[in-house]
Amino acid sequence: MSKNDLIIPMDFPKLKNDTFLRAARGEETEHVPVWCMRQAGRYLPEFREWREGKDFFDTCRSPEVCCELTLQPLRRFPLDAAIIFSDILVVPQAMGMKVQMLTGKGPTFTEPLKEPEDLEWLQAKVDVYKELGYVFKAITLTRHKLEGKVPLIGFTGAPWTLMSYMIEGGGSVTQSKAKRWLYRYPEASHMLLKMLADVIVEYLLGQVTAGAQALQVFESHAGILGPAEFKEFSLPYLRDIARRVKDRLKEAGQDVPMIVFAKDAHYGLEDLSQSNYEVVGLDWTIDPQSARERTGGKVSLQGNMDPCALYAPKERISDIVKKMVAGFGTRGYIANLGHGLYPDMEPENVGAFVEAVHQHSKLMIKQM
Numbered sequence: 072m073s074k075n076d077l078i079i080p081m082d083f084p085k086l087k088n089d090t091f092l093r094a095a096r097g098e099e100t101e102h103v104p105v106w107c108m109r110q111a112g113r114y115l116p117e118f119r120e121w122r123e124g125k126d127f128f129d130t131c132r133s134p135e136v137c138c139e140l141t142l143q144p145l146r147r148f149p150l151d152a153a154i155i156f157s158d159i160l161v162v163p164q165a166m167g168m169k170v171q172m173l174t175g176k177g178p179t180f181t182e183p184l185k186e187p188e189d190l191e192w193l194q195a196k197v198d199v200y201k202e203l204g205y206v207f208k209a210i211t212l213t214r215h216k217l218e219g220k221v222p223l224i225g226f227t228g229a230p231w232t233l234m235s236y237m238i239e240g241g242g243s244v245t246q247s248k249a250k251r252w253l254y255r256y257p258e259a260s261h262m263l264l265k266m267l268a269d270v271i272v273e274y275l276l277g278q279v280t281a282g283a284q285a286l287q288v289f290e291s292h293a294g295i296l297g298p299a300e301f302k303e304f305s306l307p308y309l310r311d312i313a314r315r316v317k318d319r320l321k322e323a324g325q326d327v328p329m330i331v332f333a334k335d336a337h338y339g340l341e342d343l344s345q346s347n348y349e350v351v352g353l354d355w356t357i358d359p360q361s362a363r364e365r366t367g368g369k370v371s372l373q374g375n376m377d378p379c380a381l382y383a384p385k386e387r388i389s390d391i392v393k394k395m396v397a398g399f400g401t402r403g404y405i406a407n408l409g410h411g412l413y414p415d416m417e418p419e420n421v422g423a424f425v426e427a428v429h430q431h432s433k434l435m436i437k438q439m
C-alpha cells in the first residue's frame with residue numbers, strides 16, 4: 072500500500088459533537104467531554120465475542136474488525152470521542168520485530184534487543200504506508216462509519232515506552248534490562264529513541280491523512296524513570312514528535328490537537344505543559360487542583376479518576392466524579408480515567424461514570 076492507495080479523506084460526514092475538540096483547545100463547552108482509555112476492551116461482552124479465538128495482531132490487521140471494536144463502546148455510552156482499536160506495539164513490528172500477544176502473559180517479543188549491535192537489524196527507515204497501512208485503512212473506514220457522531224483519536228506509543236518493550240521483550244516490574252541501556256549505553260539508547268521518533272512522526276501524520284482528528288502519545292512507562300532520566304530520554308523525544316507533526320500539518324493547512332499521557336510522571340508536569348501538546352493526560356496519583364496550578368493554564372488537562380473507583384457503587388462514582396470535575400474546573404478539561412479500564416469492570420459502572428461527568432459538568436457550567 073502506498074500513500075496514493077489510501078482513500079483520500081475529503082468526503083467525511085460532518086462532525087456533530089465537537090465538544091472534545093473544543094475542550095482540547097481550551098474553548099468553552101456546554102458539558103465536560105469524556106472518553107475512557109481502553110474503552111474498546113474486554114470488559115464488554117460484545118468485544119470478547121468478536122475477539123474470541125482470534126490472534127490479537129491479526130485482529131489489529133483487519134480494518135473491518137478494528138472499526139467494529141472501536142464503535143462498540145459508542146453504541147452503549149454517550150462518549151464524546153472514539154479511539155481507534157489498535158496497539159502501540161505495531162510500531163516495533165513495522166521496524167522488523169516479532170511480537171505475539173500471549174493469553175495470560177501479554178505482549179511477548181520473540182527476540183528482544185539485547186546489545187547495541189542488535190540495532191543493526193532494525194528497520195530504521197519505515198514506509199509507514201506499506202507497513203502500517205492497515206491502521207490507516209481502519210481509521211478511514213471508522214471515520215466514515217462514525218457518521219460524524221464524535222471525533223476519532225489516533226495514537227502511538229512514545230519512544231521510551233516502545234524502547235522498553237523492545238528490550239524487555241514484554242511486561243516488566245523493574246524495567247531493569249531497558250534501564251540498563253540508559254545507564255550503560257546512553258549513545259545507543261539515543262540512537263534507538265531517535266529511530267523510533269522518526270517512524271512515529273510519519274506514523275502519526277499518516278493517521279491524520281487517513282482521518283484521525285486528534286492524536287494521543289502514550290508514554291506509559293514514564294514513571295519508572297527518575298526526573299533526570301525523564302528529561303534526558305523521554306521529554307526531548309515527546310517534544311520533538313509534537314513539534315515535527317505540527318510543523319508538517321501546518322504546511323498542509325491542518326491542525327490537530329495532540330495529547331501527551333506520561334503515566335506517573337508528575338515530576339515532569341511543568342515541562343510537559345510546555346511541550347507543544349494542547350492536552351496533558353494525568354494518572355490518578357495527582358490531585359486535580361495541584362495539576363492545574365502546576366500547569367498554569369498553559370494546557371488543557373485530561374484524566375484522572377482511578378480506574379478502580381469503577382468498582383464502587385454508582386452513587387459513590389457520581390460523588391467522586393463531582394469532586395474531580397470541581398477540582399479541574401469545567402474549562403479546558405477532558406474527563407477520563409487515570410489509566411485503562413480492566414477486563415473485570417462492569418459496563419454499567421462505565422456508563423455511570425460517563426453520565427456523572429455530563430450531569431455534574433452541565434450543572435456547574437449553568438451555574439457559572
Ligand SMILES: Cc1c2[nH]c(c1CCC(=O)O)Cc1[nH]c(c(CCC(=O)O)c1C)Cc1[nH]c(c(CCC(=O)O)c1C)Cc1[nH]c(c(C)c1CCC(=O)O)C2
Nearest residue numbers: 108109110111112154155156157158159177178289291411
Ligand atoms: C502499554 C500499552 C499497550 N497497548 C497500549 C498501551 C498504552 C496504554 C497503556 O498504558 O495501557 C495502547 C492500546 N492498546 C489497545 C488500545 C485500543 C484503544 C482503546 O480502547 O483505548 C490502546 C490505546 C488495545 C488493546 N491492547 C491489548 C488489549 C487486550 C487484549 C485483547 O484484546 O485480547 C487491548 C484491548 C493488549 C495489550 N497491549 C499492550 C499490553 C501491555 C497488552 C496486554 C495487557 C492486557 O491484556 O490488557 C501494550
